[in-house]
């Protein structure tokens with residue numbers, strides 16, 4: 521058989537979605553009728569198999585995405601394993617509600633049932649981590665799924681496909697479709713037999729998904745971008761704050777939706793913080809992804825690298841100061857890697873809150889540092905962007921930490937730390953950072969339909 525040509529590819533990809541829907545539809549009754557314990561065992565087996573392939577998966581994730589092998593080994597793949605283990609366990613512990621109305625002789629209770637075929641769409645920055653964060657709760661709750669990884673980073677999803685049968689996942693329960701958003705993503709989102717879409721990605725794509733799913737009244741969970749503030753008060757422990765804020769700004773090349781990109785520092789410690797922060801940033805080594813001493817690898821693509829650089833250029837043109845990184849320091853790489861999409865972590869200061877660098881998501885290794893005077897002022901400035909995903913607050917005053925956390929318009933607030941995850945609790949953003957939450961109870965609620973039953977006795 522000859523290879524499909526360019527023109528026939530879109531048609532084939534849409535047909536693939538159709539075939540996935542058929543498979544998911546056929547598998548649904550059998551999977552939904554299994555007990556949570558039976559489904560849990562399958563998830564545990566898949567977790568074990570992924571764990572046994574940790575090294576190959578970490579190498580593949582790094583090669584595909586540009587992140588360091590060390591990070592994929594320490595974070596992406598272990599977290600993918602944990603996603604299956606976590607939901608294999610949490611599915612065993614949900615309870616339903618019951619109330620009585622004795623005066624009319626009635627008992628009311630709720631039952632939850634899986635929704636059906638779940639459409640799951642994920643981005644390129646944490647490929648297997650985020651895809652499994654959706655697949656695990658969806659199938660644990662008894663749904664069948666059609667999952668679409670980013671076309672830029674599909675390799676680990678494809679590797680996982682090969683483990684499904686071995687883990688005992690029945691055919692048709694997990695269907696992975698590969699392809700671009702406009703072709704495969706839209707075919708999935710528009711399909712009338714897919715009643716629910718869980719999406720992680722950018723705001724423009726979320727808008728399109730919302731439009732396409734509106735005529736079908738689909739259930740939607742949207743996890744989008746951020747412009748995350750770090751607020752550093754004068755009583756912060758800088759010994760801990762500085763290295764953690766370097767990590768929160770530049771981990772995974774700054775390509776994590778939770779990365780810090782606006783750092784507000786109280787005036788009295790502003791120069792001291794800047795001095796230490798720039799020194800620590802210069803120690804954040806950019807290297808080839810296989811270099812075990814590198815803290816940061818390559819960005820995802822040339823287009824993205826150019827976009828990130830354009831923000832720095834814009835800031836410079838506006839009169840901001842670039843303290844270290846792009847255009848200031850020299851990036852040292854082996855000759856064979858100099859054409860790669862590498863850049864230095866970059867710190868910008870003397871920048872106005874109105875600048876696009878302070879308002880828009882850059883999603884790269886660039887962070888801005890600005891001073892503030894008072895608690896009220898910094899809360900207002902931190903809240904002044906359209907996003908509301910994650911914030912960090914640094915202070916040794918417990919009262920202030922709670923007060924500020926409550927007033928921040930942010931779905932997640934880490935105080936005196938960053939990215940410590942408790943999977944039981946809600947994850948997600950406010951404002952343009954998305955709608956819905958993911959986590960033990962929230963994912964269970966999203967991936968099930970609830971029904972109230974009234975029994976007259």
Ligand SMILES: NC(=O)c1ccc[n+]([C@@H]2O[C@H](COP(=O)([O-])OP(=O)(O)OC[C@H]3O[C@@H](n4cnc5c(N)ncnc54)[C@H](O)[C@@H]3O)[C@@H](O)[C@H]2O)c1
Pocket residue numbers: 641642643644645646650668669670671699700701702704705706709720721722723725726728729743744745746776777881883909949953954
């Ligand atoms: N809030 C979170 O949890 C979270 C996590 C990671 C990334 N993000 C965000 O993701 C963005 C970066 O990821 P990206 O560039 O891959 O995002 P993206 O929106 O371009 O793509 C995400 C996914 O959507 C698909 N897609 C694209 N167009 C589509 C369409 N018309 N219909 C259906 N699917 C479509 C893509 O193929 C990909 O699989 C950033 O904005 C980042 O903040 C958010």
Ligand SMILES: N/C(=C\C=C\C=O)C(=O)O
Pocket residue numbers: 645646650653775776777778941947
């Ligand atoms: N969804 C989670 C992280 C998202 C990161 C985005 O880049 C998680 O930790 O569960």
